[in-house]
Amino acid sequence: MDWQAFFLTIRLAMLVSVILLVAGLPIAYWVAYSRWRWKFLLESVVALPIVLPPTVLGFYLLVALGPRSPVGRWWLEVTGHTLAFTFWGLVIGSVIYSLPFAVQPFAAAFHTVDRRLLAASATLGASKFSTFRRVIIPLSIPGLVTGFVLSFAHTLGEFGVVLMIGGNIAGVTRTVSIEIYDQVEAFNYSAANHIALVLLIVSFVLLSFVYGINRNSGAVWPWK
Amino acid sequence: MMSEKFPPAGLSRAAADIRVRKRLVSGERSFELNISFSLQPGITILFGASGAGKSTLLECIAGLITPDEGRIVFADRTIFDSEEKISLPSQKRRIGYVFQDLALFPHLNVLENIQYGIRNLRGKERERTAQAIAESFRITKLLHHNPSQISGGERQRVALARALAVDPCILLLDEPLTALDVPTKSAMMDDLRAWNAAHKIPVLYVAHNRDEVFALGEQVVVLDEGRKIAQGTPHAVMTVPRQEKIAQLAGFENIFNATVIATNEARGTMSCRVGETNVDQTSVNQPSVDIETPLVHAEAGAKLRVGISAGDILLATAKPSGISAQNILPGKLIAMTQQDVILTATVDIGIRLAVHLTLAARDSLGLRPGSDVWLIVKTHSCHLMAE
Numbered sequence: 001m002d003w004q005a006f007f008l009t010i011r012l013a014m015l016v017s018v019i020l021l022v023a024g025l026p027i028a029y030w031v032a033y034s035r036w037r038w039k040f041l042l043e044s045v046v047a048l049p050i051v052l053p054p055t056v057l058g059f060y061l062l063v064a065l066g067p068r069s070p071v072g073r074w075w076l077e078v079t080g081h082t083l084a085f086t087f088w089g090l091v092i093g094s095v096i097y098s099l100p101f102a103v104q105p106f107a108a109a110f111h112t113v114d115r116r117l118l119a120a121s122a123t124l125g126a127s128k129f130s131t132f133r134r135v136i137i138p139l140s141i142p143g144l145v146t147g148f149v150l151s152f153a154h155t156l157g158e159f160g161v162v163l164m165i166g167g168n169i170a171g172v173t174r175t176v177s178i179e180i181y182d183q184v185e186a187f188n189y190s191a192a193n194h195i196a197l198v199l200l201i202v203s204f205v206l207l208s209f210v211y212g213i214n215r216n217s218g219a220v221w222p223w224k
Numbered sequence: 225m226m227s228e229k230f231p232p233a234g235l236s237r238a239a240a241d242i243r244v245r246k247r248l249v250s251g252e253r254s255f256e257l258n259i260s261f262s263l264q265p266g267i268t269i270l271f272g273a274s275g276a277g278k279s280t281l282l283e284c285i286a287g288l289i290t291p292d293e294g295r296i297v298f299a300d301r302t303i304f305d306s307e308e309k310i311s312l313p314s315q316k317r318r319i320g321y322v323f324q325d326l327a328l329f330p331h332l333n334v335l336e337n338i339q340y341g342i343r344n345l346r347g348k349e350r351e352r353t354a355q356a357i358a359e360s361f362r363i364t365k366l367l368h369h370n371p372s373q374i375s376g377g378e379r380q381r382v383a384l385a386r387a388l389a390v391d392p393c394i395l396l397l398d399e400p401l402t403a404l405d406v407p408t409k410s411a412m413m414d415d416l417r418a419w420n421a422a423h424k425i426p427v428l429y430v431a432h433n434r435d436e437v438f439a440l441g442e443q444v445v446v447l448d449e450g451r452k453i454a455q456g457t458p459h460a461v462m463t464v465p466r467q468e469k470i471a472q473l474a475g476f477e478n479i480f481n482a483t484v485i486a487t488n489e490a491r492g493t494m495s496c497r498v499g500e501t502n503v504d505q506t507s508v509n510q511p512s513v514d515i516e517t518p519l520v521h522a523e524a525g526a527k528l529r530v531g532i533s534a535g536d537i538l539l540a541t542a543k544p545s546g547i548s549a550q551n552i553l554p555g556k557l558i559a560m561t562q563q564d565v566i567l568t569a570t571v572d573i574g575i576r577l578a579v580h581l582t583l584a585a586r587d588s589l590g591l592r593p594g595s596d597v598w599l600i601v602k603t604h605s606c607h608l609m610a611e
Contacts, residue, residue: 119288120327122314124341124390134340138331 002191004171005179006198012087012175013155016094020102020151021144023095028106028147029132047100054097058164061093065165090166090173097161098154102147109143110136142213153206157199239265239426240394244284244294257281257291257450263394263426267417269441269458270430277450278430279324282396285428286321287314298393320387324398324430326379328371334358334382335367341390353389360419361385361412376400377408384416388423395427399436413440476531476607477568477578484526485514492519493550493603498530500575513574516550517606529609534568534580536605540598541589551601559593560586573599 031043049057065083066072076082083089113136121131137144159177166173168182176195183192243260257277270278283289285296287303290311296304303312328337338354345353358364361381366374371382380400387395404412420427431437437444438458446454446461454461482496499512515530522528544552555573560581562568567581569591577599581591591597 114327116323116325116327117329119286119314120321120323120329121340122288123286123317123319123321124386125315125318125344126340127315135329135331 002179002195005174005176006195008087008171008173009156009175009177012090012094013152015091016098016155017102017148017152019091019095020098021148024099024102024106024147024151025137027099028103028110029136031103031107032110046103049097050100054158054160055164057097058093058161061089061096061161062165065089065092084165085167085169085173087166087172090162090175093161093165094155094158097158098151101154102151105143105147105150106140109140109146112143113139145213146210149206149210153203157203239263239299239424241295241297242281242285244281244291244296246280246284246289246291246294248280255280255450257284259447259450259452261445261452261455263428264443265424265426266420266442267413267427267429267440268443268445269437270428270445270447271437272447274432275449276447278447279398280450281447282321282398282428282430285394286319286396287312287317301393318390318393320390320392320395320425322380322383322387322395322397324400326383326400328379328383328386330371333368333370334363334374337371337382338367338386338389340386357385357389360388361415377404377412380404381412381415384412388419391423392425394425397427397429399430399432410439477534477580478532478537480530480575482517482528482530482608484522484524484528486524487519487522489519493517494519494522496528496530496606496608498575511574513553515553515601515606516603517608518604520608522608531607531609532577532601532605534578536602537577537579538600539569539571539579539581539585539589539591540600541591541595543598544600547600549600549602551599551603551606553599553601555597555599557591557593557595557597560591571597571599 027046031039031046062084063069064071065075067076067082072082072084083092117135117139118131121135122128126134157177158175159181162173162175162178163181166175166178168174168178174182176199180192180195180199183189183195240263242263244257245259246257248255248257255275255277257280259277259281270281272278280289284291284294284304291304291306293306294304295302295306298318302308302310303317304310329340332340335354335358338357339350342350342353354367355364358367361384363378363381363385366378366382371379374382384397416427429440431440441458444454444456444458444461445452480498480500482498485495485497487494493516495514496517497512497514499510517530520528538549543554553573555571555577558570558572558576560567560569562583565583567583567586569579569581569586571577571579579599585591
C-alpha cells in the first residue's frame with residue numbers, strides 16, 4: 001500500500017477542515033442570522049458544490065488558478081509559479097469543494113440556538129461577538145464537530161476536483177482516490193482493494209461518529 | 225450628598241419616561257402599540273389581555289425591537305429618541321430582563337449564569353457581587369448546579385439574580401405562563417422588594433393574573449390593544465368597568481343589563497338593578513332583580529353590564545343562613561338540561577339565570593322543574609363591564 005498518498009490525503013483533509021472551521025464560522029453565522037433579502041442567492045452559491053459535477057468545479061478552478069485569470073497571474077508574479085498542479089492549489093480547490101459540508105451543519109446548529117438566549121445575552125451587556133463566543137459556539141458543539149468531520153471525510157474521498165486541478169503528481173497531489181484509480185488502470189486490483197477498504201472503513205467510522213453525536217450529544221461527546 | 229440632588233419624596237421625578245409607537249404587521253393583521261407612561265421606583269404591574277402589547281412594549285424598552293417613534297429615558301439617560309436618532313443597542317441599555325421562559329444559559333451553571341453580565345469586573349469583585357446577589361435571592365446552595373437540575377421557582381430566582389447582578393436602571397419581569405404556586409412566588413417577590421429597598425429601581429412586571437395585580441403592585445398600567453387605558457393604584461384602576469368584549473363574554477353564561485342604584489364606598493360594594501332588557505330605577509313593569517356587586521367607578525343611574533358565570537352560582541332548596549354571600553335570591557326551577565355530566569338548571573328569580581349543577585346535586589336535592597330554590601351569588605362573582 002502506498003502510504004505516501006495516504007498521508008498526503010490525511011494532511012490535505014486536516015488542513016482543509018481546519019481552514020473550513022475558521023472560515024466557515026463567519027459564513028455560517030451570516031447564513032443563520034442575516035435578514036438580507038437576497039441571502040438565498042449566496043446560500044445557493046455555498047451549496048453549489050453539492051450538486052455541481054466535480055469536473056465543472058475543477059475546470060473553473062483550474063482556469064482561475066492558471067495564468068489566464070487575474071488571480072492566477074498575480075500569484076505567478078508574486079511566487080514565480082502557478083497554483084495549479086500544486087498541493088496548495090489542491091487545498092484551495094478542496095476548501096471550495098467541501099464548503100457546504102462545513103457551513104451547512106454550522107448554520108443549522110446556530111439556527112437551533114434559542115433566540116431568547118441571544119436576547120438575554122444582549123441585555124446582559126454582551127456584544128454580538130461575545131454572544132457568539134460565549135453562547136452560540138458552546139451550544140453548537142455537536143454541529144461544529146459534524147461540520148468538521150464531514151468536511152474532513154468529504155475531502156478524503158474527492159476525486160474529480162483533484163484530478164482537474166492537481167493532476168497526479170506523487171507526493172504533491174496524488175491522493176488516495178487518485179491512487180485507487182491508478183491501480184485499477186494498471187490492473188492492480190489487490191492494491192486498489194487495500195486502499196479502497198481503508199477509505200471505506202475510515203469513512204464509515206467518521207460518519208458513525210457524526211451520527212452518534214447528533215443522536216445524543218451527551219452520549220458520545222464527553223463534555224456537556 | 226446624593227439625596228440633595230433629588231426632589232423630596234412624593235415629588236420625585238420619574239425614574240423612567242417611556243413613549244413608544246410601534247406598528248407590527250403580519251399578513252392581513254396589523255397591530256399598533258402606542259403608549260406613553262412614567263415609572264417610579266418600585267413595582268409597576270403591566271396588565272392586559274394576551275395580545276394587548278405587553279411583550280412588544282418590553283422588547284421595545286429592552287432594544288430587542290426598534291419602535292417606529294418615541295423616546296425612552298431612564299433617570300436622565302436617553303436610550304432611545306427617534307427624533308434625535310438615538311437608539312442604544314440592547315447591550316448598552318443596562319436593563320435587567322427576566323424573560324417569560326427565563327432564558328437561562330443551559331451550558332452554564334447557576335454561578336456562571338449570574339456572572340454572565342459582570343465579566344468586566346475584576347475577579348474578586350465579581351465573586352463578591354455574585355455572592356451578594358445569590359444571598360439576596362437565597363440561591364447560594366444552587367451555585368454549582370445546572371439550570372436543568374433545579375426547580376421552576378429556583379430557576380426564576382436565578383434569572384432574577386442574573387438580571388440584577390449587572391446593576392440595571394430598570395427591571396423588566398415577564399411572568400412565566402406556567403404559574404408558580406403562590407407561596408413560592410410571593411416569597412420571591414418579597415426578596416425582590418427587599419433588594420429594591422436598597423436599589424430603588426423601577427420594576428415593570430407583566431402579570432397575567434388579575435389577582436396578582438392587587439397582590440404585587442404598587443402601581444398598575446393597564447394595556448388594551450396597544451394602548452394604555454388606565455394607570456394608578458391597583459384599587460383605583462382595576463375597579464373601572466372594563467370594556468365588554470366578545471372574548472370576555474365567552475366565559476359568562478349569564479349576561480344582563482344593570483343599572484347602578486346606589487354605591488357604598490365604605491364597604492366597596494354597590495347595588496344594581498339587573499334585567500334582561502334595559503332597566504332603570506323607575507321601571508317596575510319589566511322583570512328585574514336587585515343584587516349587590518363590587519364597587520366600580522360609576523354614578524348611581526349608570527348603565528353597565530353584569531356577567532355571572534353559571535359555575536359561580538350556588539343553589540339551595542332552603543334559604544341559607546350564616547353565609548357570607550350577600551345575594552340570596554328566591555326563585556323557581558324552570559328546566560334542566562344535561563350536557564355530558566354537567567347539568568344546566570334554568571332558574572327564574574325575576575330574571576332567568578343558568579346555573580351549573582352536578583348530577584349528584586340534582587339527585588340528593590331531589591330537584592325537578594317547578595321546585596322552589598334559592599340562588600346564592602357572591603358579590604365578587606358579579607363581573608361588571610361598561611355597556
